[in-house]
Amino acid sequence: MLVHEFLELSADRQPDKIALIVGDKRLSYRQLEHDSNCLANALMAGDLKKQDRVAVLVESSAEAVISVFGILKAGGVFSVINPQVKARKVEYILNDCQARVLITDQAHLAEISLIKAQCPFLKRIVLVDAATEQDRKIFPGLESWPDFLAESQATRPKKRCIDIDLASLIYTSGSTGIPKGVMLTHLNMVSAANSIITYLENTADDIILDVLPLSFDYGLYQVLMAFKFGGSVVLEKSFLYPYRIIELLIREKITGFPIVPTIAAILLKLKNLDKHDFPDLRYITNTAQALPPRHISELRRIFPQAKIFSMYGLTECKRVSYLPPAEIDRRPKSVGIAMPNTEAYIVDEAGNRIEEPWTTGELVVRGANVMRGYWNLPEETDKALRPGPIPGEKVLFTGDLFQMDEEGFLYFVSRKDDLIKVAGERVSPKEIENVLCEIEDVSEACVVGVDDEVLGQAIKAYLVLKKDSVLKEEDILRFCSRNLENFMIPKYIEFREELPKSAHGKINKTSLKQRSL
Amino acid sequence: MNTETGIRETLRTFISENFLPQSGVDSFRDPDSFMEKGIIDSTGVLELLEFIEEKFGIKVEDEEVVPENLDSLDKLTAFICRKKSDVSP
Numbered sequence: 026m027l028v029h030e031f032l033e034l035s036a037d038r039q040p041d042k043i044a045l046i047v048g049d050k051r052l053s054y055r056q057l058e059h060d061s062n063c064l065a066n067a068l069m070a071g072d073l074k075k076q077d078r079v080a081v082l083v084e085s086s087a088e089a090v091i092s093v094f095g096i097l098k099a100g101g102v103f104s105v106i107n108p109q110v111k112a113r114k115v116e117y118i119l120n121d122c123q124a125r126v127l128i129t130d131q132a133h134l135a136e137i138s139l140i141k142a143q144c145p146f147l148k149r150i151v152l153v154d155a156a157t158e159q160d161r162k163i164f165p166g167l168e169s170w171p172d173f174l175a176e177s178q179a180t181r182p183k184k185r186c187i188d189i190d191l192a193s194l195i196y197t198s199g200s201t202g203i204p205k206g207v208m209l210t211h212l213n214m215v216s217a218a219n220s221i222i223t224y225l226e227n228t229a230d231d232i233i234l235d236v237l238p239l240s241f242d243y244g245l246y247q248v249l250m251a252f253k254f255g256g257s258v259v260l261e262k263s264f265l266y267p268y269r270i271i272e273l274l275i276r277e278k279i280t281g282f283p284i285v286p287t288i289a290a291i292l293l294k295l296k297n298l299d300k301h302d303f304p305d306l307r308y309i310t311n312t313a314q315a316l317p318p319r320h321i322s323e324l325r326r327i328f329p330q331a332k333i334f335s336m337y338g339l340t341e342c343k344r345v346s347y348l349p350p351a352e353i354d355r356r357p358k359s360v361g362i363a364m365p366n367t368e369a370y371i372v373d374e375a376g377n378r379i380e381e382p383w384t385t386g387e388l389v390v391r392g393a394n395v396m397r398g399y400w401n402l403p404e405e406t407d408k409a410l411r412p413g414p415i416p417g418e419k420v421l422f423t424g425d426l427f428q429m430d431e432e433g434f435l436y437f438v439s440r441k442d443d444l445i446k447v448a449g450e451r452v453s454p455k456e457i458e459n460v461l462c463e464i465e466d467v468s469e470a471c472v473v474g475v476d477d478e479v480l481g482q483a484i485k486a487y488l489v490l491k492k493d494s495v496l497k498e499e500d501i502l503r504f505c506s507r508n509l510e511n512f513m514i515p516k517y518i519e520f521r522e523e524l525p526k527s528a529h530g531k532i533n534k535t536s537l538k539q540r541s542l
Numbered sequence: 543m544n545t546e547t548g549i550r551e552t553l554r555t556f557i558s559e560n561f562l563p564q565s566g567v568d569s570f571r572d573p574d575s576f577m578e579k580g581i582i583d584s585t586g587v588l589e590l591l592e593f594i595e596e597k598f599g600i601k602v603e604d605e606e607v608v609p610e611n612l613d614s615l616d617k618l619t620a621f622i623c624r625k626k627s628d629v630s631p
Contacts, residue, residue, distance in 0.1 A: 109580070111566075265577050266577075266587060266612065266613070267584075267587075268604050268608050269609065287585075291585070291587075294588060297603070498563075502563035503563050506565055507566050511583055
C-alpha cells in the first residue's frame, strides 16, 4: 500500500464525508482527492520525475495537506519544513534534499527571496495564495496555486511508485547541529500508521483535533491516519489561545486529542475547565516527553471519559511504544510496551540484549516502520542503523537510554547525547551554540537544557564575551531570532567570565547544568 | 495609567520589552495580529495574562482567552478598558 492510497480509498468509499476542517473551511474527501490530483498532474506536467523532492513551506492549512498528497501522487518525495524556520536553514534543507519544487505562501516569500539565488536545484516555486505583480517581478516564473489547479486535470494519476520508494524526508535535529533528513518509505509510513491505528482503535467516527505542526511527524500522522481510517481532522495552526482549543473540542465533538506536555501545562492553567463537559472525547495521546503525574491526574479529572495514552517515539521510526491506558495508575512513569508489529529491546554497550529488569541500556527498535536512513549522511546512518538478528536486516539504535521492569514495560532514562526537548521539539545545543558563536563579540557559548514547568526543558545559554564588549541580552536575542526557529531561542542567558572546562579543555556541561538547578 | 492611552502605552512597553527581542520582529503596528506576526508564542500568552491581571487588577475568565480579545494591541487595549469599566463603574 502507498501513503496516498489512504486518501484515494477513503475518497472512493465516502466521497462526501468531511475529511478536513481548517478555520471555516470544510473539505470533503472528494474535494481533497480532486485538488491533490490536479496538483499531482500539474507537477508531472512540469517534469517532476519519480522520487524528486518537493519542499512544502506553508502554515498548517488545507493547501499543506493537499500538497503532501499531490506530491505523493506524482511519485515525488515531500518534505514539510517548519513554518518558523529561518532563511538560512530553509536554504540548507532545500540544497540538502535538492528540492526541485517549493510550495510556499505569501508569509514566506520575503525569506525565500533572500536565498533563491543560492538554491541551484530549485526549478519552480508555487505560491498557495494568489501572486501579485510585485511577486512576479521578484520571482520570474512564479506559479500561483489557483492557476495551477484550474489549468490541470483532476484524473487520478497512474501509480509511479512501489512501497519501498521514498515518501518523505522529515528533517530533525542531530547532535552535530546540522539538520538530518530522515528518509521514510511508503512502507515505513503505512506500517507505522497501521500499528498506531490498531492500538488507538480508531474508526471512521473519530474526529481528531490537530494543533501540532505538519513538519512534526506527530502532527503529520494525525492527518495521514485519519484519512486511512476515514475519519475527520480539525487542523488548528497554533495553540496560542487555549480557550479556543476548548471551544473546538466541544463544538467539533472531538474524539481524539494528541498533545505534548506543554499543551497540557497550558490548558491546565485555565481556571474553570471543570465546568465544561467533553462527552465525545475518547482519548488523549501524549508523546515527546513524559507528562508529570500531577498533570495526568488533572487531565483525568477534567476529561474523565477520555483514555490517556503515554507514548514514546522518534522520527527515525515514528513511534516505538504506548502504555495501555489501564496501566497508567500502576506505572505512571512508563511509556509502555512496543506497539503492534514492532519489537523494542534494550542492549548493553557491546550490543548484547539485557534481560535483567531495571538495568539501563540503549533502546533498539525492529520493525517495518524503521527509517531507510539519513539522507546523504552514510556515517550517521551507519551509527543509527546496525545489523539485526536476521542476516542483512538493520535495526534502529535510538540513542535513548531505557530500563525495563519485570513485566517488560519501558522507562525512559536519558539521551546518550545532549539533545534537549523543548515543548516536544528535539533541539540541538550545538546548532544554537553555532549561531551564538557567529556573533562577533561572543568568544564562547554553551547551551544546556534546564527544567521548566511548561516547556519540559527550557534553553539556557552561557556566554563569554570578548573583553570590553557592550553586548546586551537583547542584542543576543535579536540575533538568535533572525537565525533560529522561535523554540530554539534561549529563554535564559547568563554572561560569564569563563566556562568550566574538563582537563582536555572541553566545556563541562554537567557542572553548568547542576549549578543552574 | 488608567486612561486608554495610559493602558495602551503600558502594554506597548511590556510587549516591546518582553516579546519583541526574541520574536525576530522589529516593530509592530497597533492593529497587527500577534499570532500572524509571530510576536507572541503560547507561553507568552500566559505571561501576558499574568501581567494584565496583576497590573490592571482585573480577572480574565477562561472564555476571554481568545484572539478576539487579545490578538493585537488595539484589541487588548479595548478589552482591558472594557474589563476595567466592569469592575469600577
